[in-house]
Amino acid sequence: GAGVSQSPSNKVTEKGKDVELRCDPISGHTALYWYRQSLGQGLEFLIYFQGNSAPDKSGLPSDRFSAERTGGSVSTLTIQRTQQEDSAVYLCASSPGTSRTYEQYFGPGTRLTVT
Amino acid sequence: KNQVEQSPQSLIILEGKNCTLQCNYTVSPFSNLRWYKQDTGRGPVSLTIMTFSENTKSNGRYTATLDADTKQSSLHITASQLSDSASYICVVIKTGANNLFFGTGTRLTVIP
Numbered sequence: 707g708a709g710v711s712q713s714p715s716n717k718v719t720e721k722g723k724d725v726e727l728r729c730d731p732i733s734g735h736t737a738l739y740w741y742r743q744s745l746g747q748g749l750e751f752l753i754y755f756q757g758n759s760a761p762d763k764s765g766l767p768s769d770r771f772s773a774e775r776t777g778g779s780v781s782t783l784t785i786q787r788t789q790q791e792d793s794a795v796y797l798c799a800s801s802p803g804t805s806r807t808y809e810q811y812f813g814p815g816t817r818l819t820v821t
Numbered sequence: 822k823n824q825v826e827q828s829p830q831s832l833i834i835l836e837g838k839n840c841t842l843q844c845n846y847t848v849s850p851f852s853n854l855r856w857y858k859q860d861t862g863r864g865p866v867s868l869t870i871m872t873f874s875e876n877t878k879s880n881g882r883y884t885a886t887l888d889a890d891t892k893q894s895s896l897h898i899t900a901s902q903l904s905d906s907a908s909y910i911c912v913v914i915k916t917g918a919n920n921l922f923f924g925t926g927t928r929l930t931v932i933p
Contacts, residue, residue, distance in 0.1 A: 710864070741923075748825070748910070748923035749865075797864055807853060807872070810921075812864030 708732065710813035712798050718819045719788055727783045727816045731800030738781050739801075739810060740773060744794040752796075755781060756804050788820045823848040825913050827924035834931055838901055842927045844894040844911030852916040856885050856896045859908045859926070868896070868909075901931045 711730045719725050731738050740752040751765040755775040766772070770789075775781040785792055795817050799810040825846045834840050846854070853872045857865035869878045869885040871894070878885050882905075884897045898905055911924040 746925070748925040749912075749921075750923070751921060799864070807870065809867050809870065812866070814862070814864050 710798055710800050710811050712796075712813040712816050714816060715814065716817045716819075718821060721790060721820055722787055724784065724786045725788055725818065727785075727796050727818070729781045729783070729798030729800075729813060731779065731781070731798070732811055733779075735800035735802055735811075736778065737801045737804045737808070737810075738775060739799040740781070740783050741797040741799065742767075742794045743797055743815070749797065752783070754804070785818075788818075790820050793818055793820045823913075823915060823922050825911055825922050825924040827909075827911050827927050829927060830925070831928040832930070834901055834929070836901060836903055836931050836933050839897065839899045840901060840929065842896045842898075842909050842911075842929070844896070844924055846892050846894075846911070846913045846922070846924075848892075848913040848915050848922050850916040851889060851892075852914040854885075854887055854894050855912040855914070855921075856883070856894075857910040857912060859910055861907070865910055898929075901929075903931050903933065905929060906931045 713728045739754045741749045743749045753773050757778050758775050770786045773783045795815040797815045799812045801808040801810045828843045855870045856868040859865040871887045882899045887894045908926040908928050910926040913922045
């Protein structure tokens with residue numbers, strides 16, 4: 707079956723512009739996670755959704771970052787007024803639920819470059 | 822502070838050889854530990870999930886060990902293949918939380 711998909715695969719934007727990154731989770735997966743992977747760094751947790759609600763937004767690095775999920779499916783991560791330090795690969799993952807034993811399935815990521 | 826440290830940072834081995842990757846963590850309280858393989862330009866793919874009570878778990882040529890007392894895990898790859906070239910990431914999940922603590926990974930290169 708289809709895995710997690712993300713779009714765009716690559717995004718180059720000018721500093722100060724807003725960007726939207728999209729994640730399509732595996733059908734039926736209720737939990738959705740966003741991570742950021744900077745060059746040479748480990749993955750950094752940003753936010754997760756259970757259904758359409760986001761119980762934990764603690765990882766969002768600033769108020770320029772926001773995310774939403776509609777219909778318990780697609781999620782968008784929005785970065786406003788992008789900065790060069792926002793350049794990274796943004797990974798989305800989904801799982802059947804939020805139990806800590808559930809496997810998370812990752813998408814291929816969106817590579818964001820802010821010039 | 823919750824940290825996950827992996828070693829070595831990078832490793833080059835000949836095809837057919839074995840290798841062992843290390844993961845030390847300070848995440849507490851511990852729920853489970855996972856090893857992921859991440860090919861260049863792709864998202865991570867799970868290799869193993871280990872809970873507190875599990876010491877060893879195998880998945881084909883991959884064998885993971887866990888010592889929850891010393892907070893150490895290893896991933897052993899036997900009879901390496903060129904396709905094993907990837908980053909291997911150790912991830913530790915904390916009890917009571919739904920986020921994951923990631924190591925920075927070991928970059929493995931298998932050469933013919």
